[in-house]
Amino acid sequence: MFKTPPAKPPRTIRYVEEAFRHIQEKKNIRDIVVINELGHPVKSTMEFENSVKFAGLFQELRGRMERGMDKIDPTDELRMLRVRTKCHEILLVPDSKITVIVVQNADK
Amino acid sequence: MFKTPPAKPPRTIRYVEEAFRHIQEKKNIRDIVVINELGHPVKSTMEFENSVKFAGLFQELRGRMERGMDKIDPTDELRMLRVRTKCHEILLVPDSKITVIVVQNADK
Numbered sequence: 001m002f003k004t005p006p007a008k009p010p011r012t013i014r015y016v017e018e019a020f021r022h023i024q025e026k027k028n029i030r031d032i033v034v035i036n037e038l039g040h041p042v043k044s045t046m047e048f049e050n051s052v053k054f055a056g057l058f059q060e061l062r063g064r065m066e067r068g069m070d071k072i073d074p075t076d077e078l079r080m081l082r083v084r085t086k087c088h089e090i091l092l093v094p095d096s097k098i099t100v101i102v103v104q105n106a107d108k
Numbered sequence: 109m110f111k112t113p114p115a116k117p118p119r120t121i122r123y124v125e126e127a128f129r130h131i132q133e134k135k136n137i138r139d140i141v142v143i144n145e146l147g148h149p150v151k152s153t154m155e156f157e158n159s160v161k162f163a164g165l166f167q168e169l170r171g172r173m174e175r176g177m178d179k180i181d182p183t184d185e186l187r188m189l190r191v192r193t194k195c196h197e198i199l200l201v202p203d204s205k206i207t208v209i210v211v212q213n214a215d216k
Contacts, residue, residue: 057176068165
């Protein structure tokens with residue numbers, strides 16, 4: 001009755017650290033938050049309270065998007081969520097058991 | 109106590125028709141849905157049921173995003189939501205009293 005989701009490859013702490021460092025080297029990066037499968041921030045450039053707010057919002061958006069997509073086209077898969085606001089560009093990239101959120105300054 | 113939101117310029121049927129035609133001329137466009145302020149699809153290339161499903165999902169995502177942003181940075185404003193999936197790229201653009209959703213085929 002329940003579809004067993006495909007096994008997700010593990011994401012070690014070392015993997016997270018390397019991904020984090022790799023993103024930090026990029027231009028125009030304001031903040032980075034890495035979230036685990038439970039939606040908790042495991043590494044962040046923000047202080048804790050903001051990380052939790054961000055993680056909560058984007059984890060919910062991701063979940064809502066994936067549930068909605070499942071109804072519209074169960075064969076499709078979320079690859080990236082990009083939110084452009086007046087001041088920022090926020091990217092959310094699901095990566096197996098973690099979710100990476102990057103906040104960039106929107107180029108004027 | 110309540111912030112009075114800035115007045116939103118009207119979006120006439122003629123405006124919607126023109127925006128719709130303008131987008132249709134672009135390459136790689138699979139579907140277009142225009143939603144009114146109540147979240148109801150007012151013009152769409154999809155048949156009704158799918159339009160309603162899409163409108164419901166994206167209107168909810170937009171609302172959730174704007175409420176979340178309001179807590180994080182009330183001065184910021186949503187300009188575009190872009191969802192990239194394995195098969196599609198979906199853009200949501202708030203435009204005063206309407207919201208335009210465009211579905212493109214994701215270039216492989």
